[in-house]
Amino acid sequence: MPLSLAGKAAVLCSFLCVSVSILSIAKAEDPYRFFDWNVTYGFIYPLGVRQQGILINGQFPGPDIHSVTNDNLIINVYNSLDEPFLLSWNGIQQRRNSYEDGVFGTTCPIPPGKNFTYILQVKDQIGSFYYFPSLGFHKAAGAFGGIRILSRPRIPVPFDDPAGDYTILIGDWYLSNHTDLKAVLDGGRKLPFPDGILINGRGRNGYYLTVEQGKTYRLRISNVGLQNSLNFRIQNHKMKLVEVEGTHTLQTTYSSLDIHVGQSYSVLFTADQPGLDYYIVVTSRFTSTVLNTTGILHYSNSAGAVSGPFPGGPTIxxxxxxxxxRSIRTNLTASGPRPNPQGSYHYGMINTTRTLIVASSAGQVNGKQRYGVNSVSFIAPDTPMKIADYFKIQGVFKENGLADRPYGGGLYLDTAVLTVPYRAYVEIVFQNDEDILQSWHLDGYSFFVVGMDGGQWTTASRNLYNLRDAVARCTTQVYPKAWTAIYIPLDNVGMWNLRTEFWARQYLGQQFYLRVYTDSTSLRDEYPIPKNALLCGRASGRRTRPL
Structure with missing residues (x-):
């Protein structure tokens, strides 16, 4: 339950009292922000029908996390559900500390009736992100919320402070309970088409945003859904893109934005229209049946409510x-979390040391639907792999159990980990040979999206790369029958999840882990396992550190 002052002091000491070395690395002078969260079931009515949701402190969606670059976040999570639970942090890089990543490959679940305190630092980050529940199919029931990381006061931001700053969480939604959806997948079947789209947990015209005429506002929009790309627009208003997942962008104006699953965008818009109410519109993309929902942009001096059809947008x-x-580019002259310009890191002048070609695989295994990567369908081990790696427990995962490129073999089950050396500079090509758009995410990193195009990727495709101002982000889309290429400097030691953001496919095996490894034992390369780490599986009963 919520921590007392003594409890907060104890948690703080567990982080700060490890050693003087860690204290100097973590920069103890950076502020600490404490959060006490109780995770419960509760009835919600997002599409007008009662269903069971997962709430945080009674809220659906969960509370926002507001922070500033380099803040330390102490988040005590009490699990009042009747099943294990974990939260993960979509885009928070967890420098040298993948133990806190909150996915089963790195972190033991919080047992029912127990708590766990996440100790995170938003080290050298700014921008718009979100958190979500990572186990099973909890994401289909809620427990997600926005994360914003503001720049430190002395770091210039390339636009004026807005009159308001709002989190907008959009996503497709099912009326079925998350346990029923999980049972469908466990039975070897595919999920049906979603029932609707939500804006901040509400259905049609349920979300209401009041603005004052002439003022400019910031929206931090994240697609927290399960599968569908969504188009976001505001009737009669333009949006200026200013930030994508921690990168200040060229300030390009759009009438609507495609936001794919797992992605976060930050836009400015000015309330420069006559004083009326206007539709906020979200519609599905690349679907034969178009899902849609609306919210209301209400001018404080409004002379009339919205009426008539909402404005159309792109569909397929x-x-x-x-x-x-391709038009979304990095603002090279803007400062990032530090006062140096974002363009001072010349990523395109570094030679890559390895190329991985990643393609999805689909098929039946033991009579059930499964998905995979390069013919390997991931199965979760009995012990988180990062914890097994720390204790040197053998047989938990298969190191280098994934081919560097598709080879056309049949789909099979394995616990696949790909070991890559610390400080390598890797090119990953996502090849999509399917007729659907896909979305991929990598924990622990921000990568440069250097190219995307139709057809099959070849070495000649590198001639199309943007090696100057490609946007750096943590989630990227791959269009149907197309490829997307990214560059990653592997500067964060740990065990990091690379996964599809299509949650049913992720659950059924379309993911693997990058083990970024070094022989160094320096605390500058990786922190030791936290003293409060939960231990489970074959690690149960062990001590995190010698006494």
Whole structure:
């Protein structure tokens, strides 16, 4: 339950009292922000029908996390559910500390009736992100919320402070309980089409945003859904893109934005229209049946409510979306979390040391639907792999159990880990040979999206790369029958999840882990396992550190 002052002091000491070395690395002078969260079931009515949701402190969606670059976040999570629970942090890089990543490959679940205190630092980060529940199919029931990391006061931001700053969480939604959806997948079947779309947990016209005429506002929009790409627009208003997952972008103006599953965008818009109410519109993309929902943008001096049909938008047009994606570039002159310009890191002048070609695989294994990567369908081990690696427990995962590129073999089950050396500079190509758009995410990192195009990737495709101002982010889309290439400097030691953001496919095996490894034992390369780490599986009963 919520921590007392003594409890907070004890947690703080567990982080700060490890050693003088860690204290100097973690920069103890950075502020600490404490959060006490109780995770419960509760009835919600997002589409007008009662269903069981997962709430945090009674809220659906959960509370926002507001922070500033380098803040230390102490988040005590009490699990009042009747099943294990974990939260993960979509885009928070967890420098040298993958133990706190909150996915089963790194972190033991919080047992029912127990608590766990996450100790995170938003080290050298700014921007818009979100958190979500990572186990099973909890994401289909709620427990997600926004994360914003503001720049430190002395770091210039490339736009004026807005009159308001709002989190907008959009996503497709099912009326079925998350346990029923999980049972469908466990039975070897595919999920049906979703029932609707939510804006901040509400259905049609349920979300209401009041603005004052002439003022400019910031929206931090994240697609927290399960599968569908969504288009976001505001009737009669333009949006200026200013930030994508921690990167200040060229300030390009759009009438609507495609936001794919797992992605976060930050836009400015000005209330420059006559004093009325206007539709906020979210519609599905690349689907034969178009899902849609609306919210209301209400001017404080409004003379009339919204009426009539909402404005249309793109539906299945791939080229339109591809061209928009290519137009999103880094603002090279803006400062990031530090006062140096974002363009001071010349990522395109570094030679890559390894190329991985990643392609999804689908098929039946033992009579049940499964998905995988390069023919390997991931199965969760009995012990988190990062913890097994720390204790040198053998047989938990298969090191280098994934081929560097697709080889056309049949789909099979394994606990696949790909070991890559610390400080390597890796090129990953996501090859999509399917007719659907896909979305991929890498924990622990921000990568450069250097290229995307239709057809099969070849070495000649590198001639199309943007090696100057490609946007750095943590989630990227891959269009149907197309490829997307990224560059990653592997500067964060740990065990990091690379996964599809299509949650049913992730649950059924379309993921693996990058083990970024070094022989160094320096605390500057990786922190030791936290003293409060939960231990489970074959690690149960062990001590995190010698006495």
């Amino acid at each position: 047009e791939v080229d339109w979306s591809l061209n928009q994606a």
